[in-house]
Amino acid sequence: xxxxxxxxxxxxxxxxxxxxxxxxxxxxxxxxxxRVRMIRSIADAVDDISKTLDDSIxxxxxxxxxxxxxxxxxxxxxxxxxxYFGSRLVIHEESLRHIRSFLSSRGVKVTERNTRxxxxxxxxxxxxxxxxxxxxxxxxxxxxxxxxxPGVPYEMRALVTEEVIPVLHKEFSLPCRLHRTVLTTxxxxxxxxxxxxxxxxxxxxxxxxxYLPSPGLLRLRLSVTGSDKKRTxxxxxxxxxxxxxxxxxxxxxxxxxxxxxSVVGRLLLEKRxxxxxxxxxxxxxxxxxxxGVPGSSAYFxxxxxxxxxxxxxxxxxxxxxxxxxxxxxxxxxxxxxxxxIRAKFETDYAISTSGIAGxxxxxxxxxxxxxxxxxxxxxxxxSKKFLLGDHRGxxxxxxxxxxxxMLRNVLMQVC
Amino acid sequence: xxxxxxxxxxxxxxxxxxxxxxxxxxxxxxxxxxRVRMIRSIADAVDDISKTLDDSIxxxxxxxxxxxxxxxxxxxxxxxxxxYFGSRLVIHEESLRHIRSFLSSRGVKVTERNTRxxxxxxxxxxxxxxxxxxxxxxxxxxxxxxxxxPGVPYEMRALVTEEVIPVLHKEFSLPCRLHRTVLTTxxxxxxxxxxxxxxxxxxxxxxxxxYLPSPGLLRLRLSVTGSDKKRTxxxxxxxxxxxxxxxxxxxxxxxxxxxxxSVVGRLLLEKRxxxxxxxxxxxxxxxxxxxGVPGSSAYFxxxxxxxxxxxxxxxxxxxxxxxxxxxxxxxxxxxxxxxxIRAKFETDYAISTSGIAGxxxxxxxxxxxxxxxxxxxxxxxxSKKFLLGDHRGxxxxxxxxxxxxMLRNVLMQVC
Numbered sequence: 001x002x003x004x005x006x007x008x009x010x011x012x013x014x015x016x017x018x019x020x021x022x023x024x025x026x027x028x029x030x031x032x033x034x035r036v037r038m039i040r041s042i043a044d045a046v047d048d049i050s051k052t053l054d055d056s057i058x059x060x061x062x063x064x065x066x067x068x069x070x071x072x073x074x075x076x077x078x079x080x081x082x083x084y085f086g087s088r089l090v091i092h093e094e095s096l097r098h099i100r101s102f103l104s105s106r107g108v109k110v111t112e113r114n115t116r117x118x119x120x121x122x123x124x125x126x127x128x129x130x131x132x133x134x135x136x137x138x139x140x141x142x143x144x145x146x147x148x149x150p151g152v153p154y155e156m157r158a159l160v161t162e163e164v165i166p167v168l169h170k171e172f173s174l175p176c177r178l179h180r181t182v183l184t185t186x187x188x189x190x191x192x193x194x195x196x197x198x199x200x201x202x203x204x205x206x207x208x209x210x211y212l213p214s215p216g217l218l219r220l221r222l223s224v225t226g227s228d229k230k231r232t233x234x235x236x237x238x239x240x241x242x243x244x245x246x247x248x249x250x251x252x253x254x255x256x257x258x259x260x261x262s263v264v265g266r267l268l269l270e271k272r273x274x275x276x277x278x279x280x281x282x283x284x285x286x287x288x289x290x291x292g293v294p295g296s297s298a299y300f301x302x303x304x305x306x307x308x309x310x311x312x313x314x315x316x317x318x319x320x321x322x323x324x325x326x327x328x329x330x331x332x333x334x335x336x337x338x339x340x341i342r343a344k345f346e347t348d349y350a351i352s353t354s355g356i357a358g359x360x361x362x363x364x365x366x367x368x369x370x371x372x373x374x375x376x377x378x379x380x381x382x383s384k385k386f387l388l389g390d391h392r393g394x395x396x397x398x399x400x401x402x403x404x405x406m407l408r409n410v411l412m413q414v415c
Numbered sequence: 416x417x418x419x420x421x422x423x424x425x426x427x428x429x430x431x432x433x434x435x436x437x438x439x440x441x442x443x444x445x446x447x448x449x450r451v452r453m454i455r456s457i458a459d460a461v462d463d464i465s466k467t468l469d470d471s472i473x474x475x476x477x478x479x480x481x482x483x484x485x486x487x488x489x490x491x492x493x494x495x496x497x498x499y500f501g502s503r504l505v506i507h508e509e510s511l512r513h514i515r516s517f518l519s520s521r522g523v524k525v526t527e528r529n530t531r532x533x534x535x536x537x538x539x540x541x542x543x544x545x546x547x548x549x550x551x552x553x554x555x556x557x558x559x560x561x562x563x564x565p566g567v568p569y570e571m572r573a574l575v576t577e578e579v580i581p582v583l584h585k586e587f588s589l590p591c592r593l594h595r596t597v598l599t600t601x602x603x604x605x606x607x608x609x610x611x612x613x614x615x616x617x618x619x620x621x622x623x624x625x626y627l628p629s630p631g632l633l634r635l636r637l638s639v640t641g642s643d644k645k646r647t648x649x650x651x652x653x654x655x656x657x658x659x660x661x662x663x664x665x666x667x668x669x670x671x672x673x674x675x676x677s678v679v680g681r682l683l684l685e686k687r688x689x690x691x692x693x694x695x696x697x698x699x700x701x702x703x704x705x706x707g708v709p710g711s712s713a714y715f716x717x718x719x720x721x722x723x724x725x726x727x728x729x730x731x732x733x734x735x736x737x738x739x740x741x742x743x744x745x746x747x748x749x750x751x752x753x754x755x756i757r758a759k760f761e762t763d764y765a766i767s768t769s770g771i772a773g774x775x776x777x778x779x780x781x782x783x784x785x786x787x788x789x790x791x792x793x794x795x796x797x798s799k800k801f802l803l804g805d806h807r808g809x810x811x812x813x814x815x816x817x818x819x820x821m822l823r824n825v826l827m828q829v830c
Binding site: 301 | 433434438441444445450451454458485487523596603604609626629692694698699703709710712716721723760808
């Protein structure tokens with residue numbers, strides 16, 4: 001069973017927005033055992049939509065389109081679909097009622113422009129969009145299914161999980177395709193490939209391993225396809241155990257949708273321990289990552305971003321003398337920052353960072369990317385120096401991840 | 416002049432990574448007057464690469480491929496290209512020297528796997544990859560140009576700006592296509608469309624307006640195409656002035672690549688003023704956005720994330736009585752937070768936030784998304800309540816943007 005995904009909108013082709021919709025749809029289809037053959041972004045142009053639909057319908061069983069259903073003049077998907085299927089636009093009464101009540105409940109005046117959104121091609125089945133005013137539409141051509149969805153990400157997402165996936169399961173008899181992803185920090189892709197090379201050669205055709213690197217992280221995704229769910233699950237579990245063994249448990253911080261922040265959060269909850277953070281070079285990003293996890297207020301008391309030396313001394317109690325003699329980016333300062341925030345915020349654990357994120361500020365002794373990270377625990381303070389790169393954004397991301405990973409390692413050792 | 420972009424890699428089709436490369440390449444090509452006809456993501460499979468190349472070469476003048484050049488076994492682009500162009504892989508000596516010195520300088524041992532990356536199809540022109548080990552490659556087929564680049568984003572980006580764009584300008588006589596983007600916060604797309612509708616109808620075919628909404632932001636991109644650079648620039652400036660007039664200057668926080676954090680930073684620098692932040696619901700994200708701007712240490716002294724009430728009282732000096740009677744999400748508390756951080760960090764201005772980000776914590780009186788934001792200045796404290804939505808991540812983003820925009824409005828009024 002194959003699917004094509006088509007994103008409609010000039011904004012992607014001119015490089016103004018990243019297409020995050022396709023990745024979400026692809027992930028949902030894959031979990032349902034549907035392979036994505038191709039993802040395409042094309043222009044808001046009737047001719048391009050029609051030609052692309054021809055090719056996709058010929059090569060795949062399912063075609064999912066997003067975008068071009070908005071209320072503005074550059075949105076022409078609905079007209080293009082009506083023309084393609086030789087249908088005409090009619091008002092869909094249920095959608096009209098929904099749009100009116102949806103907008104009124106938000107105190108928005110319903111305009112002529114809004115009511116036009118209730119028009120759909122006569123030959124389609126409508127999917128009501130709970131989170132917005134543009135409805136989803138399902139068309140059929142022979143045994144093929146063509147589904148058009150709005151491009152606003154959270155509207156599209158809700159329609160995919162609540163409407164589209166159930167419709168596809170009802171319509172098609174789907175194979176079983178399962179994935180597990182192993183998450184590691186700071187391991188080079190080529191070194192990992194050398195470690196896993198012999199094992200990879202033993203994998204049969206229905207098993208695939210993919211390397212997914214990003215700054216500070218390397219994800220290893222294992223996929224297994226089969227006809228029987230139980231047998232496929234068993235095979236995946238067996239191969240996953242082999243992979244974990246080769247990578248080494250201590251190098252793995254989590255699986256699948258885990259993040260370092262969510263893993264650290266679980267460990268702190270288990271220990272009923274609290275955390276505070278003192279950030280210099282990471283500038284608030286560690287706190288942002290931690291508080292991105294729902295429920296983090298149960299263990300995270302707060303943080304100080306000490307971007308000036310004055311805040312390091314006045315608020316965190318770092319000795320001015322040490323900043324003068326060792327520099328703000330030093331073991332002495334970062335350890336005092338960790339101790340200082342832990343005492344002030346009265347937490348069990350604390351993280352601190354101080355580094356040269358760039359693009360300015362590097363010296364011969366402390367080149368751009370030099371970063372000190374410390375962890376304060378009820379018993380001790382440990383610290384470590386990292387040499388990151390010369391890119392500000394990546395340095396902030398990497399330093400934040402390595403800091404959370406240092407805390408994770410400490411928490412794993414505490415019984 | 417048309418271009419196709421092809422991203423190669425199973426990881427996109429299975430929904431594990433977002434394709435950020437295409438958007439960057441599309442943006443660079445557009446700035447050079449090259450229109451992107453189609454962006455495609457396809458599998459790491461020789462057959463798919465070959466078929467897609469056929470279609471792209473037939474329909475576009477330039478084809479740019481990324482991905483599949485890594486050191487691992489799932490990377491097959493180089494073999495596919497050699498087969499497609501009837502060429503064979505040979506060692507490129509300069510690339511080999513570069514890979515050796517690149518890896519040694521980072522203390523990485525050079526393996527057989529790394530040296531294989533210096534192999535390229537004999538018929539291509541090599542683009543040396545300063546930031547990594549996989550070289551870029553340029554092929555020709557008749558008048559068409561096909562360029563293969565590594566998929567690691569920062570390696571690809573450097574190759575595009577430093578090598579690919581100059582090569583294209585040398586090879587093709589390019590038309591002039593210019594864009595300006597107007598940046599606004601918190602204006603609904605359909606309301607803006609009503610405001611601009613009549614004006615949009617007057618635009619000739621070589622002028623396009625696109626609506627680009629994202630949480631808390633609405634960007635309006637104006638594009639003009641012409642043969643003469645000066646005339647195209649003049650037309651764009653004229654139309655931009657009309658657009659600014661219709662949208663209203665007070666609703667516009669910046670243009671093009673500006674961010675609210677960079678705009679606020681410029682205003683603070685101009686006034687030689689300093690800033691501190693006290694965050695509750697935004698959890699460090701405002702500090703993270705501010706410190707993402709290079710040079711922000713000149714005006715940003717730091718922040719406190721006060722995630723527990725204890726930190727709000729002990730560190731920021733909020734009256735415990737007010738938290739008990741008015742709640743942490745209230746005008747009283749958020750104003751005390753702003754005053755408290757401003758005094759403690761000795762800055763000219765301060766921002767504070769307190770809200771219910773979700774998914775838990777909403778009540779009938781204070782539903783999910785209720786958010787108070789305050790700005791403290793040398794003269795006063797102002798505060799405002801916002802009703803955001805029910806999605807944690809979007810609430811954090813919106814509250815951060817609205818807070819920075821409130822500060823911007825205050826700074827614009829101060830002479």
